[in-house]
Amino acid sequence: MDFVLILVRTLWLRNSQNFKIILMSSTIEIDKLTHYFRQVINGQILPAYQFQIVDRLFDAQDMYLEHIQNYGLLPDLKLSEARLSREAVDLAIKLIKSFDDEDSMAGWDHTKNLPIKRTTVLVFLPGLLEMQTVHEALRYPRGKPDSAKFNLDDYDECLKFNYDIISLHSDLAMDDQMNTFTPAKSTFRKIILATNIAESSITIPNVRYVVDFCLNKEMVCDPETNYSCLQLVWASKANCDQRRGRAGRVAHGKCYRLVKLHLYNSLPAYQKPALVKESLDRVVLQEKKLNIGEPKSILALALEPPNINDIEVTILKLKEVGALTIHMGQDEIRPFDGDLTFLGKIMAALSIDIELSRLIALGHAFGLVYEAVFIAACLSTKSIFKIYYKDHLAAYKSKFNFAVGTFCDCQAFLNVYKTWLYHESNQQFRTTDAERRWAHLHNADIKRLREVHLLIDELQNRLRQLHIFVPHDVESDQMQRRRNPITQ
Structure with a gap:
């Protein structure tokens, strides 16, 4: 998105200012963008025009640790260390139990000693590991007993209090995710453990309470190695505002932020742009493909420019892997610029990581381009084996069976894909x-298999434009002809 803004603004200034640029977002940094797209009108430099649409039927009340300190020990959280504390998890469990008192206004089931109509609780967590931690704590708040000595159902508080716990994470099976929209049974409380996938775009029915740990996982580029990895960080205020809005969609609600007010006030207003925190490999390749100037000078035009050292390290890395030439033109040597090589053109053309693009190029060199394309497609998408929140072993067993003794994930992916095909x-x-x-028997994810199949077709088409022809798989050809009879 940051690079698109650079292109739009550059073309707007160079070519014509007589067309409209409309930017829409609920968490936009309006002052920065209006200044970024400023223009000269009648001899005056004026910011871009802005207008706001305010249309909210319901409100959500903000609550912090200071408001719930009578529930138990407060966590000692610091801005310098983002973490999921055990004290915060315990407070969340006690909070969820207390919601029965408010929901009891709609009626009470005396046989089950629970409210008749219990609203949904949406809990925001940074990742799958944290979701598992909270799920386990909801079931066994005093610790999981020894299953060899005790019947676990006797200690499972989800059964005792009629909790229906659902996980919403992009890595989980679509079947699990769709349960989010299924109405809860009478006297049952639906508790949705979600990552920032639930911040926007979807409206979950019957949500009255939001419990926000104010945490996030972001891709951050290590300046020493230039590799990106997920790191646990504090969420921005814009993220937290989006989460609060989930409780004010269909009714008045409450948002419990499990941090103290002074810590929340110290959180960044917005997330850092991708150009600042992520690897610049693909951005530099796209810039060189368009041939609009030196990478350092073009990226300096960004709304928030990346560190110049990061740009230089990225260019040196691209030269090291063979994507850029050492020389510019005939003889001129520029340490922080270069022309695209044929390998660089492959990397720029393919919508995957440069390491996977290089794998395809090596596959082409060794006559294994189809297998290389398949492996690259699989490693670019989510796992084609379903991962169920409560049964990770099933996915491992299926993968193990399809690996046929090789203990290789890529071989397992290839075998299940060819079987499906x-x-x-x-x-x-x-x-x-x-x-x-068939998919249920083998724990395969049909949606992901189709995604891999489409990505393979896309990669083949893009390679064909570079005059690299991938030998088609027989089954793939037959399936393509059957689905597109007009091309026969």
Whole structure:
């Protein structure tokens, strides 16, 4: 997005200012953008025009640790260390139990000693590990007993208090995610443990309470190695405001932020732009592909320019992997600029990481381009084996069986994909139910398999434009012809 803004502004200034640029967002940094797209009108430099649309039917009340200190020990949290504390988890569990008192206004089931209509609780957590931690604490707040000595159901408070816990994470199976929108049974409370996937775009029905740990996981580029990795960080105020809005969509609600007010006030207003915190590999390649100038001078035009050292390290890395030449033109040597090589053109053309693009180029050199394209497609998407929140072993068993003794994930992916493709091309999946039954038996994710198949087609088409022709798989050809009979 940052690079798109650079291109839009550059073309707008160079070519014509007689067209409109409309930017829409609920968490936009309005002052920066209006200044970024400033223009000269009648001899005056004026910021871009802005207008706001305020249309909220319901409000959400903000609550902090100071408001719930009578629930137990408060966590000692610091701005310098983002973490999920045990004290914060315990407070969240006690909070959720206390919601029954407010929901009891709608009626009480005396046989079950629970409210008849219990609203949904949306808990925001940074990742899958933290979701598992909170789920375990909700079930066994005093610790999980020894299953060899005790019946776990006797100690499971989710059964005792009729909690229906659902996880919402992009890595989990779509079946699990769709349970988010299923209405809860009478006297049951739905508790949704979600990452920032639930911040926007979707409206979860019946949410009255939001519990926000104010944490996030972001891709951060290590300046020493130039590699990106996920790090646990404090969420920005803009993220927290988005989360609060989930409780004010269909009714008045409450948002409990499990930090003290002074810590919340110290959080950054917005997330850092991707150009500042992530690897610049693909951005530099796209800039060189467009041939609009030296990378350092073009990226300096960004709304928030990246560190010049990061740009230089990225260019040196691209030269090291063979994406850029050492010389500019005939003889001129520029340490922090270069022309695109053929390998660099491949990397710029393919919508995947440069390491995976290099894998495809090596596959082409050694006559294994189809296998390289397949592996790159698989490693660019989520796992094609379903990961169920409560049963990780099932996914491992399926992967182990398809690996056929190689203990190699890529081999397992290739085998399950070819098996699915064989059944599909031979019309053994005559109905959707037949395909679904096969997927359930082998713990395969049909949606992800189709994503891999489409990505393979996309990579093949892009390589064809570079005159690299990928030998088609027989089953793939048959399936493509059946789905597109007009091309026969």
